Amino acid sequence: xxxxKPVIAHNLDKQTLVTLRTIKEPQPHTLDTYVKLGxxxxxxxxxxxxxxxxxxxxxxxLSNLRGRGxxxxxxxxxxxxxxxxxxxxxxxxxxxxEGEPGTFKDRDIIRYNPHQLIEGMAIAAYTLGARVxxxxxxxxxxxxxxxxxxxxxxxxxxxxxxxxLFGTNFSxxxxxxxxxxxxxxGEETALIESIEGKKGQPRFKPxxxxxxxxxxxxxxxxxxxxxASIPWILEHGGLAFQELGVPNSGGTKIFSVSGHxxxxxNYEVRMGMPxxxxxxxxxxxxxxxxxxxxxxxxxxTAVMPASxxxxxxxxxxxxxxxxxxxxxxxxxxMDETTCMVKTLKRLSYFFFEESCxxxxxxxxxxxxxxxxxxxxxxxxxxxxxxxxxxxxxxNISGRTICALGDAAATPVLxxxxxxxxxxxxxxxxxRSMVEDGVTADSLQKETVEA
Numbered sequence: 027x028x029x030x031k032p033v034i035a036h037n038l039d040k041q042t043l044v045t046l047r048t049i050k051e052p053q054p055h056t057l058d059t060y061v062k063l064g065x066x067x068x069x070x071x072x073x074x075x076x077x078x079x080x081x082x083x084x085x086x087x088l089s090n091l092r093g094r095g096x097x098x099x100x101x102x103x104x105x106x107x108x109x110x111x112x113x114x115x116x117x118x119x120x121x122x123x124e125g126e127p128g129t130f131k132d133r134d135i136i137r138y139n140p141h142q143l144i145e146g147m148a149i150a151a152y153t154l155g156a157r158v159x160x161x162x163x164x165x166x167x168x169x170x171x172x173x174x175x176x177x178x179x180x181x182x183x184x185x186x187x188x189x190x191l192f193g194t195n196f197s198x199x200x201x202x203x204x205x206x207x208x209x210x211x212g213e214e215t216a217l218i219e220s221i222e223g224k225k226g227q228p229r230f231k232p233x234x235x236x237x238x239x240x241x242x243x244x245x246x247x248x249x250x251x252x253x254a255s256i257p258w259i260l261e262h263g264g265l266a267f268q269e270l271g272v273p274n275s276g277g278t279k280i281f282s283v284s285g286h287x288x289x290x291x292n293y294e295v296r297m298g299m300p301x302x303x304x305x306x307x308x309x310x311x312x313x314x315x316x317x318x319x320x321x322x323x324x325x326x327t328a329v330m331p332a333s334x335x336x337x338x339x340x341x342x343x344x345x346x347x348x349x350x351x352x353x354x355x356x357x358x359x360m361d362e363t364t365c366m367v368k369t370l371k372r373l374s375y376f377f378f379e380e381s382c383x384x385x386x387x388x389x390x391x392x393x394x395x396x397x398x399x400x401x402x403x404x405x406x407x408x409x410x411x412x413x414x415x416x417x418x419x420x421n422i423s424g425r426t427i428c429a430l431g432d433a434a435a436t437p438v439l440x441x442x443x444x445x446x447x448x449x450x451x452x453x454x455x456x457r458s459m460v461e462d463g464v465t466a467d468s469l470q471k472e473t474v475e476a
Contacts, residue, residue, distance in 0.1 A: 040307055041294050042270060044278045045254040048139045055173055057180040060141035066186050068260040069145050073152060074192050079110070082153045086256070088264030090276025095121055095212070095249030096323065096354045098342050107236040108154045109244050117240040118151050118159035118200075119247045121217060125164055125209035126324040127376060128356035131280040132250035134292050136163065137170045139254065140177035144200060146256035148186065151198040154246050159200040161250075162217050165207030174202050209380035213428045214247040216382070227382045228428035249354075251280060271297030275341035279352070283308050285359035286315065297341045304340060305359075315361040319444070323353020325373045326433030328440035329366075350440075365458040366445040370437060371399045377434035388431035391422035395438055402449065405456030412442055412449055 038050060048054035048063060060066070072082065087102030108116065120143065122132045135143055147159050163171045178200060181187045189197045208226050210216045215229035218240050239245020255277055259267045268276040275297040281304060284290045288309025295304060301320075311317050317332040322340075328350040330338070338348035345352050360369070378392040395418055398411050419435035426432070442449060447466050451459040459466075 042278045042296050043294055044258045044267075044270070045135055045142065045251055045280060046139055046292070046294050047142070047258070054138040055140055055177065057141055057177070057184060060139070060145075064261065065141055065257070066145050066184075068257050069148050069152075069186065070192055072149060072260065073194055073196050076194075079153045079155075082149070082260065085259060085264035089255075089259045089267035090264075090271065090274060091252060091255055091259065091267065092275065092342065093249055094251035094255075094279065094354065096126075096326070098352060101248060101252050104236075104248070105150070105154060105246060107234070108246055109237065110155070112155070112244055115158065115241075115243050116154060116156040117243055117245040118147055118154065118156040119214075119218065119221070119235075119240060119245055120147055120159065120161040120250055120253055121212065121214060121247055122161055122163045122250045123205050123212045123217060124354070125207065125212050125380070126326060126354065126356060127373070128284050128321070128324055128358045129282055129354050130284075131282045131292050131355065133164070133167045133170045134280070135250050135254050136161075136174040136177075140174045141181065142257055143174075143250060143254045144177060144181050144186065146253035147200055148191075148198050149256050149260065150246065150248070150253060152196055156246070157197055157199070159198065160203050160221055160240070161200065162203045162205055162211070162221060165205040168204075171202060171204055178202060208382075209376075210382040210428075210430060213430065216428070217247070218245065227384045228430075230427060272339070272341050272344075274343050275352075279340065279355050281340065281355040281357050283357045283359065285357075286312050286361035286364070287359050288312050295340070298344065299340050301335050301338050301340055304357075308359075311359070311361050313361075315363065317359070318362045318364055319360045319366065321356075321358040321360075321437075322350050324356035325358075325376065325437050326429075327351045327353040328436055329444060330440075331444045363460060365460045366441055366448050367399070367452045367458060368403060370441045371396070371403050373437045374399050374434070377430065381430060381434070385426040385428075385431065387422045387425040388434065391418050391431065392434045394418045395434065399438075402452050407449075407453035407456075409450070409453055411453065412446070415442060 048059050051059045053059050083102050083105050091101045092098045124132045187199050205211050211220050211226040213228050216226040220226040235245040235247050270277050278294050279297050280292050280294045282292055320330050320335045322345055330350050334348050338344050342352050374396040378396040381388045381392045383389040415438050419438045422431040423435045448459050
């Protein structure tokens with residue numbers, strides 16, 4: 027029996043709860059709670075009324091729901107790629123393998139609202155003609171895995187999973203798969219390899235999972251938050267979901283907010299919310315300090331200085347225009363005491379350690395990035411190292427099977443672009459500019475006077 031952690035909720039009244047709509051309840055993870063809130067009603071309706079798959083996909087397209095795992099690909103369009111008239115077995119896969127630093131939203135869905143995810147996947151299975159589904163859960167979150175297993179047992183017992191659901195010829199069963207803690211398994215084809223019992227390494231694409239996925243069969247892969255949005259969309263209509271957000275970014279988004287703030291945690295808000303409003307919800311910068319920089323979507327997205335993020339809106343287009351991307355909504359906030367050189371060293375070490383080693387540019391390039399940055403922090407840096415880092419990053423990007431190489435290069439390029447004086451100071455003095463109490467403004471003044 028899993029021990030269920032208490033709900034830690036901040037400013038729920040200001041949030042728009044869709045995928046976490048059970049969180050205000052005393053026992054949010056139970057079947058009784060979910061059914062009380064209208065759970066499984068949409069699954070029963072579409073199965074018993076034999077709603078056309080095309081009609082469901084139309085609503086999902088209308089919702090402007092985009093993949094919540096980081097890529098932001100339109101979910102309805104992805105569903106339309108699945109072969110409609112395939113006679114063999116088709117599979118459904120949920121990606122709950124969140125291994126990127128600062129990402130912790132999906133585990134709250136399986137911890138507090140697992141049944142909405144189950145219903146969303148069952149609806150997707152009906153729509154796409156899949157009979158079997160897998161939820162691949164990150165290796166380090168064992169307790170939440172157990173909560174999800176209990177929810178699966180509840181759903182099977184109540185007749186929401188299994189053979190001939192609601193007395194029809196539709197059958198679907200869902201299984202939890204415990205991952206091994208590897209970041210690379212968050213990439214959909216590496217995840218599929220892992221489900222098959224093989225080493226988690228990305229496959230060449232094409233063929234894409236929609237034609238060659240689990241066990242070589244057509245497979246649809248979506249993020250946890252994406253599937254969990256489906257029941258709400260079908261209950262209220264695609265247009266209603268779209269209107270929760272902004273053009274090209276429908277619905278709500280869970281932001282995992284961590285770093286130098288007063289109230290870290292998960293916040294589900296409408297797409298398009300100004301960053302300043304979210305910053306207010308999280309209690310502002312801790313200890314009354316000043317905002318320095320924000321990584322808006324996880325380390326694989328470009329860092330943004332305070333001047334860029336303060337005027338940005340939290341949606342795909344808003345963050346793109348401001349110079350970064352939404353990613354998985356894994357927001358890391360840094361105050362004025364942060365040394366950006368040491369921060370980049372930690373991030374570059376992560377990508378170096380998590381590279382699967384299959385592609386030479388990534389395997390060797392991530393090692394070069396880490397070692398050069400480590401050399402700078404050890405007081406042995408050279409000014410030409412900044413050009414070397416830029417050059418190595420360019421030789422990794424676009425030259426690997428999956429996007430991990432690009433993800434490793436992005437923070438290096440963005441950190442040097444926006445905080446180059448810190449790197450130059452570290453190279454010249456062998457110490458951190460921040461730890462020496464030197465500001466960029468004072469450094470610029472000294473340079474001008476000299």
